[in-house]
Amino acid sequence: MSDNKKKWFSLDLGNKRKETTACGCGNAEGTCNSKQNTFGEERHKDGFDQVFDVQMGRRTAFKKLTAGLMIGAGAISTSCSLVAGDETKEKAQIDWEEQFKGNYKLMTDDEKKATIDRLTRSYQLRTGKTINMSAKNAEENVLFGYAFNISKCQGYMDCVNACVEENNQDRKSQMQYIRIHEMKDGKGFNFNEADDNYYHEVPAEGHFYMGTQCFHCDNPPCVEVCPVEATWREDDGLVVIDYDWCVGCRYCMAACPYDGRRFNWSKPEVPENEVNKNQHYLGNRLRKKGVMEKCTFCVQRSRAGKNPACVEACPTGARIFGNLLDPNSTIRWVLENKKVFRLKEDLGTEPKFWYFMD
Amino acid sequence: MRRLRVFGSLVKDSLDIITHGSKKYHLWMASLTLVMLIGMYCYSIQLEQGLSATGMTDRVSWGLYISNFTFLVGVAAAAVMLVMPTYVLKDIDFKQAVLIGEGIAVAALVMCLAFVIADMGGPSVLWHMIPGIGVFNFPNSMLTWDVLVLNGYLFLNVTIPFYILFRHYQGKKSKSSVYVPGALLSVFWAVAIHLVTAFLYQGLQARPFWNNALLGPRFLASAFAAGPALIILVLAIIRTYTAFKIKDKTLKKIAMVVTVAAQINLIMLASELFKEFYAPTHHSESAYYLFFGLEGKTALLPWIWTAIGLNVLATVILTFHKLRNNFRVLFFACLILFVAIWIEKGFGLIIPGFIPGPYGKIAEYTPTGIEIGVTLGIWALGAFIFTILAKTAIKIETGVLRYKGK
Numbered sequence: 001m002s003d004n005k006k007k008w009f010s011l012d013l014g015n016k017r018k019e020t021t022a023c024g025c026g027n028a029e030g031t032c033n034s035k036q037n038t039f040g041e042e043r044h045k046d047g048f049d050q051v052f053d054v055q056m057g058r059r060t061a062f063k064k065l066t067a068g069l070m071i072g073a074g075a076i077s078t079s080c081s082l083v084a085g086d087e088t089k090e091k092a093q094i095d096w097e098e099q100f101k102g103n104y105k106l107m108t109d110d111e112k113k114a115t116i117d118r119l120t121r122s123y124q125l126r127t128g129k130t131i132n133m134s135a136k137n138a139e140e141n142v143l144f145g146y147a148f149n150i151s152k153c154q155g156y157m158d159c160v161n162a163c164v165e166e167n168n169q170d171r172k173s174q175m176q177y178i179r180i181h182e183m184k185d186g187k188g189f190n191f192n193e194a195d196d197n198y199y200h201e202v203p204a205e206g207h208f209y210m211g212t213q214c215f216h217c218d219n220p221p222c223v224e225v226c227p228v229e230a231t232w233r234e235d236d237g238l239v240v241i242d243y244d245w246c247v248g249c250r251y252c253m254a255a256c257p258y259d260g261r262r263f264n265w266s267k268p269e270v271p272e273n274e275v276n277k278n279q280h281y282l283g284n285r286l287r288k289k290g291v292m293e294k295c296t297f298c299v300q301r302s303r304a305g306k307n308p309a310c311v312e313a314c315p316t317g318a319r320i321f322g323n324l325l326d327p328n329s330t331i332r333w334v335l336e337n338k339k340v341f342r343l344k345e346d347l348g349t350e351p352k353f354w355y356f357m358d
Numbered sequence: 359m360r361r362l363r364v365f366g367s368l369v370k371d372s373l374d375i376i377t378h379g380s381k382k383y384h385l386w387m388a389s390l391t392l393v394m395l396i397g398m399y400c401y402s403i404q405l406e407q408g409l410s411a412t413g414m415t416d417r418v419s420w421g422l423y424i425s426n427f428t429f430l431v432g433v434a435a436a437a438v439m440l441v442m443p444t445y446v447l448k449d450i451d452f453k454q455a456v457l458i459g460e461g462i463a464v465a466a467l468v469m470c471l472a473f474v475i476a477d478m479g480g481p482s483v484l485w486h487m488i489p490g491i492g493v494f495n496f497p498n499s500m501l502t503w504d505v506l507v508l509n510g511y512l513f514l515n516v517t518i519p520f521y522i523l524f525r526h527y528q529g530k531k532s533k534s535s536v537y538v539p540g541a542l543l544s545v546f547w548a549v550a551i552h553l554v555t556a557f558l559y560q561g562l563q564a565r566p567f568w569n570n571a572l573l574g575p576r577f578l579a580s581a582f583a584a585g586p587a588l589i590i591l592v593l594a595i596i597r598t599y600t601a602f603k604i605k606d607k608t609l610k611k612i613a614m615v616v617t618v619a620a621q622i623n624l625i626m627l628a629s630e631l632f633k634e635f636y637a638p639t640h641h642s643e644s645a646y647y648l649f650f651g652l653e654g655k656t657a658l659l660p661w662i663w664t665a666i667g668l669n670v671l672a673t674v675i676l677t678f679h680k681l682r683n684n685f686r687v688l689f690f691a692c693l694i695l696f697v698a699i700w701i702e703k704g705f706g707l708i709i710p711g712f713i714p715g716p717y718g719k720i721a722e723y724t725p726t727g728i729e730i731g732v733t734l735g736i737w738a739l740g741a742f743i744f745t746i747l748a749k750t751a752i753k754i755e756t757g758v759l760r761y762k763g764k
Binding site for chain 2: 066099102103106173175179181191192193194196212221224225226227228229230244245246247248249250251253254255256257258259261262263264265266267289290291292347348349
């Protein structure tokens with residue numbers, strides 16, 4: 001935990017100029033080294049190295065013993081098999097290394113690349129198809145934010161469908177990150193009486209619509225409670241999950257006040273021809289059973305300079321996405337010129353998702 | 359070297375003891391084994407299918423497993439109510455019972471850990487959670503605190519009785535200078551495991567039903583009622599079926615502990631009900647769901663009202679000396695109190711935390727057969743472990759089992 005960094009974004013942009021630059025010291029160019037210190041020396045290490053190469057003398061014996069065991073078992077499982085072909089061996093080797101790799105949050109760029117290569121190769125070996133997986137890190141001076149125009153949303157759910165397709169969500173359980181709540185006119189924001197699972201023609205007479213998803217809180221309760229740091233807030237404000245590090249305890253789900261998280265209760269299924277092959281490690285790559293997932297503001301798109309799929313799909317223009325640190329962005333214009341509000345602000349979670357009306 | 363030899367002999371002797379016994383004993387162990395095997399089969403299905411084999415969903419994401427885990431932490435913590443008087447206050451009336459109490463604590467803790475593992479989506483990557491090898495989010499995550507305190511308490515409750523029994527096995531007296539510091543530590547530790555487990559829920563601003571300062575204290579009160587109640591029942595059974603002598607006085611003293619705790623628990627329940635229903639807010643909806651149902655969804659109603667009825671009845675019975683001192687009535691009161699708190703501190707606490715959901719969605723939860731099978735299997739595992747521990751301990755304490763070396 002670094003203290004020199006403002007922990008969350010505040011709405012009052014004028015007064016908080018200093019904190020809203022990427023670095024707490026105010027120098028945009030990162031001359032103060034504070035960034036490198038964020039994760040300490042663990043930054044350079046991967047997998048067991050994250051643990052075993054830390055300077056702690058007493059663990060030396062333990063290290064050698066366990067590492068030796070792992071290597072031995074790995075060698076047995078891969079190379080001693082006489083019947084297995086080269087591809088099977090390679091697959092086993094990849095599975096083995098993937099099983100015992102470290103937490104993505106603590107990996108160096110080289111290690112990130114290594115795991116990406118393994119995952120791409122593994123997919124190729126299994127399906128014969130090539131995917132394009134990115135490990136692009138957060139850019140400096142970027143803080144993503146989202147605004148939702150309640151006046152414009154008509155409840156068409158195009159955003160939901162685009163999201164499912166873009167993010168390779170499980171088709172069998174019909175997992176959806178976005179929920180559109182249909183509310184009655186004249187009742188205010190009464191979520192209790194709202195319907196988030198409607199099957200009729202929209203816009204329905206006398207109703208208005210409001211979408212919810214992960215709000216990418218700047219002070220996210222889900223991150224605090226994770227026992228293994230499998231979920232964290234990236235420097236550009238995205239709250240992400242390392243699907244391979246998650247142990248599936250679902251504590252984050254209980255801690256989220258916004259119903260932003262989803263769990264893979266079964267093995268997720270996406271028909272091969274529908275798989276979006278343009279992926280990001282922290283985003284829409286294929287998940288496995290027993291892990292959490294959630295909206296990432298389409299990290300594979302947003303870090304490539306595009307809008308998330310929901311924003312692009314919205315036919316009414318109710319969804320606005322952009323960089324909160326860019327004074328010329330639309331999102332900044334909305335925040336400065338509209339009467340915006342956020343949900344459950346009293347909980348102190350500081351969502352980066354604002355609602356407004358025309 | 360000598361110690362190792364004694365230890366080897368102890369293991370051999372206790373193996374001998376736990377594999378021999380009356381017909382009833384064998385029947386008991388066989389049926390426990392059967393239930394455990396069924397539980398393992400159910401768990402294998404759950405591993406294969408994923409947690410969709412359970413009744414849990416994105417709306418209610420914790421169910422029977424976490425409920426039982428929460429309750430059993432309380433049972434484990436209750437051993438302290440016997441440990442403190444015996445080792446620290448030197449009350450000899452508890453001396454006979456304390457080893458049994460610690461045996462229950464060990465069994466309860468093993469069950470707790472089993473329930474947590476059964477609830478995990480990825481048990482194969484559980485090593486991510488081991489401090490030193492994985493990444494341990496300490497002190498931020500209350501779950502890591504819980505891992506530490508539960509395992510620490512398990513360690514204390516294994517080592518202290520083991521030391522005492524090991525000495526007695528060799529016909530020596532146990533040195534109080536060795537075990538009293540440990541016992542003293544375990545007193546605080548017992549409070550800690552339960553408070554930390556309460557904080558696990560209490561710290562979530564997303565769930566107003568749990569986010570309540572009374573949750574921790576009420577956990578303690580109900581634990582000190584349900585745990586000793588179970589100990590009374592177990593002692594009654596042991597007294598009937600073995601040569602182990604437990605004086606009436608001991609049972610009466612433990613009954614006193616149960617009584618006070620049950621009374622405090624009721625006072626706290628009244629305080630909670632008053633807060634939720636005198637001036638109901640948006641945050642009282644979960645309590646409304648639990649006690650009266652919401653929008654026609656009433657799955658928990660029969661359970662919670664049974665629990666409250668049993669709770670009040672048991673507390674009333676226990677409060678009157680005449681009734682409490684009649685052992686038949688006492689055992690009945692202990693049984694219904696145990697069941698009542700199992701409902702109330704188990705799924706009566708966990709499930710309403712998720713209903714209504716963050717946006718008011720009311721989706722109910724019903725456990726599946728698989729889930730119930732795994733749960734029963736874990737309970738059988740606990741009973742199995744306890745039986746083994748208690749049988750050895752009783753044989754050593756009654757002087758039947760002694761080191762015959764040299």
